[in-house]
Amino acid sequence: MPIVGKHVIDELHLLADRLQSKTILNINSTLVGGGVAEILTRMMPLMKLLGVEASWNAIRGDDRFFDITKRIHNALHGVPITINGDDMEYFLHINRTACRELDLGADIVLVHDPQPVALVEMRNVLGNKWAWRCHIDFTEPQPATIDFLISYIEKYDCAVFSAPAFAMNISIPQVLISPSIDPLSNKNKEISPGNIDAILGRFNIDKDRPIVTQISRFDYLKDPVGVIEVYRRVKRHIDCQLVLAGGGATDDPEGMKVLDEVKTAAADDQDVHVIYLPPGSDLEINALQRASSVVLQKSLKEGFGLTVAEALWKAKPVIASAVGGIPLQIAHKYSGILTHSIDGTVHYLKQLLNEPAYARRLGVNGRSHIKNNFLITRHIREYLLLFISLYEKGDVIHL
Amino acid sequence: MKEPFIFFTRFNLVRLLGLNVKDLTQMREALQTVPESSIYYHTHRSLQQRYHLSPEPTNDFAYWVANALRLKSLAEIIASVDTVSVRDLQELRRTFVKILEEYATGSCAPIECLPGEEFHFMSCTTYVLPAGYSCSTLKEMVEILKVITIDALVFHMFEARLRLGREDNDFAVWCAQIGEAKLAAELTRLDPYTYTLESLRSRIVGMMSEYA
Numbered sequence: 001m002p003i004v005g006k007h008v009i010d011e012l013h014l015l016a017d018r019l020q021s022k023t024i025l026n027i028n029s030t031l032v033g034g035g036v037a038e039i040l041t042r043m044m045p046l047m048k049l050l051g052v053e054a055s056w057n058a059i060r061g062d063d064r065f066f067d068i069t070k071r072i073h074n075a076l077h078g079v080p081i082t083i084n085g086d087d088m089e090y091f092l093h094i095n096r097t098a099c100r101e102l103d104l105g106a107d108i109v110l111v112h113d114p115q116p117v118a119l120v121e122m123r124n125v126l127g128n129k130w131a132w133r134c135h136i137d138f139t140e141p142q143p144a145t146i147d148f149l150i151s152y153i154e155k156y157d158c159a160v161f162s163a164p165a166f167a168m169n170i171s172i173p174q175v176l177i178s179p180s181i182d183p184l185s186n187k188n189k190e191i192s193p194g195n196i197d198a199i200l201g202r203f204n205i206d207k208d209r210p211i212v213t214q215i216s217r218f219d220y221l222k223d224p225v226g227v228i229e230v231y232r233r234v235k236r237h238i239d240c241q242l243v244l245a246g247g248g249a250t251d252d253p254e255g256m257k258v259l260d261e262v263k264t265a266a267a268d269d270q271d272v273h274v275i276y277l278p279p280g281s282d283l284e285i286n287a288l289q290r291a292s293s294v295v296l297q298k299s300l301k302e303g304f305g306l307t308v309a310e311a312l313w314k315a316k317p318v319i320a321s322a323v324g325g326i327p328l329q330i331a332h333k334y335s336g337i338l339t340h341s342i343d344g345t346v347h348y349l350k351q352l353l354n355e356p357a358y359a360r361r362l363g364v365n366g367r368s369h370i371k372n373n374f375l376i377t378r379h380i381r382e383y384l385l386l387f388i389s390l391y392e393k394g395d396v397i398h399l
Numbered sequence: 400m401k402e403p404f405i406f407f408t409r410f411n412l413v414r415l416l417g418l419n420v421k422d423l424t425q426m427r428e429a430l431q432t433v434p435e436s437s438i439y440y441h442t443h444r445s446l447q448q449r450y451h452l453s454p455e456p457t458n459d460f461a462y463w464v465a466n467a468l469r470l471k472s473l474a475e476i477i478a479s480v481d482t483v484s485v486r487d488l489q490e491l492r493r494t495f496v497k498i499l500e501e502y503a504t505g506s507c508a509p510i511e512c513l514p515g516e517e518f519h520f521m522s523c524t525t526y527v528l529p530a531g532y533s534c535s536t537l538k539e540m541v542e543i544l545k546v547i548t549i550d551a552l553v554f555h556m557f558e559a560r561l562r563l564g565r566e567d568n569d570f571a572v573w574c575a576q577i578g579e580a581k582l583a584a585e586l587t588r589l590d591p592y593t594y595t596l597e598s599l600r601s602r603i604v605g606m607m608s609e610y611a
Contacts, residue, residue, distance in 0.1 A: 007548045011408060014528050139515070164519035167415035174415035176521060322515075385412040385526055395436045396525045396562055 003183050004377050015384040016050035025106035026056040029115035032279045035306045036112050036135055042182040059116040065094045066253050069115045077301040078140035092118055108387050120155045129390040132156040137301040137324040138166040157390055162304040163325040179304045180379035186282035188313055199287035203273055210240040210353050213292040215285055215307045217246045218258040223298045225265045233346045238353050245275035245288055290314050294352050302326055309374045312366030317352050317359035335366040404573045406530040408551040411523040419517040422509035427499040435488040437522035467512035473502055483590045537611040544604050549596050556591050582610045
């Protein structure tokens with residue numbers, strides 16, 4: 001049964017034909033772990049199937065570099081952190097080393113997130129087109145950090161953001177492209193009840209009692225300890241289980257520290273399942289989401305929140321924070337629940353666990369919204385348009 | 400000789416203007432300066448994003464006034480603007496500005512939205528491509544209309560008139576050209592803003608089938 005239909009694929013070919021003579025290079029900071037790597041892993045083969053010569057590489061850094069970029073990441077999310085001049089110099093040193101090591105001579109270079117942002121210093125030398133793709137929440141950045149970043153962003157031909165609220169007052173064109181999920185990936189494809197039960201069994205999760213799940217990297221900004229507090233308050237009234245599952249990324253050195261804190265917070269509660277998943281655990285994530293009664297995403301900041309789209313695609317009721325790109329995915333009380341506090345999350349979680357028919361309705365609407373707006377075919381189409389836009393000017397363009 | 404109808408499709412690349420407003424005064428000022436493509440985008444976005452669900456909300460301005468400013472009656476006036484009757488996007492812009500000016504004269508100090516609920520102005524660049532279909536008869540057109548993408552339907556019903564400056568929607572124009580004056584008049588009278596896009600497709604197919 002086709003998901004998007006032949007016409008959507010035909011239209012992608014129409015657009016891809018306009019880019020036959022162009023080479024496109026994606027650069028990010030990790031080939032494994034996190035949403036960006038996940039999207040690129042799925043997108044590169046599809047681009048090639050469309051005849052677009054697209055490739056992907058990652059900037060290489062050491063522990064110090066990724067410690068600095070993690071602090072930049074946190075500062076951009078509003079955490080009060082100062083990054084000193086030595087660190088900024090080291091950040092630029094790694095970027096400039098990468099300029100020498102990487103072949104940046106593609107017609108279009110699409111740089112993802114702040115870690116490789118300074119590669120754009122090569123733009124004037126190479127004379128090619130450069131776009132900067134930001135996947136993170138930019139609503140309340142620390143001023144010094146964002147000013148540093150803007151001095152590089154403005155060297156690009158355009159910037160791409162995941163949500164309208166991230167737009168900035170900058171001198172280059174800005175484009176809105178939301179991320180996406182691939183419904184045919186191991187993380188999102190249909191799997192059998194037998195497979196789901198087997199995976200629940202491996203993690204000692206009781207399939208006969210309600211399961212509340214948050215799938216996320218172990219990161220302070222995902223507020224896993226806040227999720228445990230929500231669970232404890234709901235548990236007083238409803239005999240449920242909590243699953244906190246996620247992996248790490250090579251560009252995130254903070255993950256293990258957060259994981260330890262989460263395990264401490266969970267203490268010896270046998271109904272709290274803290275699961276550290278190695279890379280490639282897509283089927284496990286798929287099964288945990290499908291087995292869940294309710295999926296939470298209680299992020300404090302969120303670029304987009306792909307785990308929300310994943311859960312909604314599986315028609316799961318989702319309660320998520322109204323931050324970053326999440327409100328694009330959830331219309332409150334229609335395709336999920338948006339909350340602003342632990343109190344609110346507790347209130348709605350009890351409601352959804354006690355009213356499964358209402359919860360089901362939210363999930364069904366959510367799946368429909370994801371199907372129409374956040375699948376990878378839409379994402380590829382918008383990237384193709386972005387690449388074409390680097391060469392064409394005007395409001396209405398006949399191709 | 401009758402010209403065949405050539406189907407086109409279109410895709411939008413959404414532009415972020417970096418212009419955020421938090422009250423009606425700021426919104427009125429912004430409405431006077433943003434590009435026409437922004438007026439078009441904010442009055443047509445929700446039609447497509449939720450095309451399978453409901454014909455509402457009809458435009459982003461009304462939605463924001465209702466939900467961020469909690470001004471339900473003003474929102475209803477903005478939502479009720481008869482987009483199908485305006486000649487072009489400049490007239491649509493003036494209509495919104497006039498509504499906000501009239502509201503301002505009769506109200507107290509402007510209400511501000513909560514932090515995080517600002518209205519973010521956007522616009523769009525539209526890319527138009529041949530959809531790979533053409534027809535010479537009404538019967539052929541009906542069959543193609545059943546299978547073309549929603550983007551193609553949106554192009555011929557909405558964008559052709561408002562963004563390319565054509566007098567009417569493309570289907571009405573072509574029906575008049577092939578001598579189907581009565582059907583053309585019915586297609587002109589059709590208010591496409593009060594349907595979901597799939598319902599609109601069915602309605603047009605139904606109307607044409609009666610004449611095919």
